[in-house]
Amino acid sequence: MTIFELIGFGPNGWGLAMLLATAMTIALALCGFSIGCVIGVAVARAKLSKSRLAVVMADFYTTVLRGVPDLLVIYLFYFGLSQFLSGTVTFWCADGGFLLGLLQPSAITPGLCGSRGFIELPRFLIGSLALGVVSGAYQAEVFRGAYGVLSRGQIEAAKAVGMSPFLMFRRIIAPQVLGYAIPGLANVWQLTLKESALVSVIGLVEILRQSQIAANSTFKPFYFYVVAGSLYLAITAVSTYGFSRVEQHSLRGIRRA
Template identity: 55%
Template sequence: MELLQLLSFGPDGWGFALLAAAFMTVAVAVCGFLIGGIIGAVVAWGKLAGSLPVRLSADAYTTILRGIPDLLVIYLFYFGGSMAVTGLFNLWGQEGFVGVPPFVAGATAIGVVSGAYQAEVFRGAFRVLAKGEIEAGKAAGMGQLLLFRRIIAPQVFRHALPGIGNIWQMALKESALISVTGLVELLRQAQIAAGSTRKPFEFYLIAGAIFLAITWLSQRIFSWLERRAGRGISGGLV
């Protein structure tokens, strides 16, 4: 009964606060994941088709971002971004400190880290494509854009989906680190509630259960996407 009271949506419950924090967690993870998808696609193209300087730059990006702690990247974007914005405003005559919004800093940091991993997934997915299909498309007179839209993109997407699903789970867990910037996401809200009620075990357990529920739903969605993307392959059995 006490647990239900803590989760109630009344004036003495934390239901609304936890629900809003869960939405914030998903929102920052989704934005970061989408940013990472764009970065990853560009970096993968640089690794596969770019000139030597572009390939070296892409390799340096993935090596560095996969080699340093994610929390450090968040700190760099939040404090470094705030310093840069403050400097720009000071040039325009405005004094004082101007901070980067925690959501923007967090989503960007997750996106930059996620992009390094997604780039490798996209690169690996492209390398398993049947080169004969690409050559057949060129022989049929397909331009680069049509070839990419009709042959390359669908197959890269299908091969990349399992890896992309794992990276989404990583982005979802990384969202808990954004609390260091002051953003009230699920873990931060659980911490606030635990401090207010002196019931840390209950609220951290609730936060863990919500994370598991989001993860389970995400897995179901990606499983459905994999089945849908694999229609017509091996007689429709994937």
């Protein structure tokens, strides 16, 4: 079979499977990036607070998550959360009674669905959470740096005219911080997109995992890995263009140095 037949949408082609895997990759990266955005804003706020404890905890979070391998974080989420759920059982029994206990995995008794031992969470959820907490560590630094660029005169003027903290955040701080943060967020998005390939180790079928399956089935690894690389590059190119347009729109009227 030629490469066009292999990656086509015919009866023996892998085109549809690769397309679905691409959609899975995009969905996984978007969910991870969105979770990271929420975490990043909260951690950046903690870093900028006057509380010494909040600053220390935020610094610890960003240092650890940026220092350990991303693959290790995925494994910790996959096995750690499942083991935690296996040891902490909270479920409704078939007769309507409620059972809550801290048990050893070997001592878990069958519950509503006959669960026993290892409880596996949805792999998409695990991958999104793992990517989110890693992405959040990088996004926190992006937001903190963007906040440092703000003109303090605008903030002082807003306080002088009696703006509430929420109104000042909505009208002055948030729009400008987001505009300054977009280039950094674009880099974090590219990082999250590439890290999504690591989620294949827990069995989620995204681009890389689907390429491995197709390569093992057809004994044509080169073809499918080239296709996988091309798909990642295509997503990256579209994302770069999108972020550049958003940056131009958000910083309209602001003179750059």
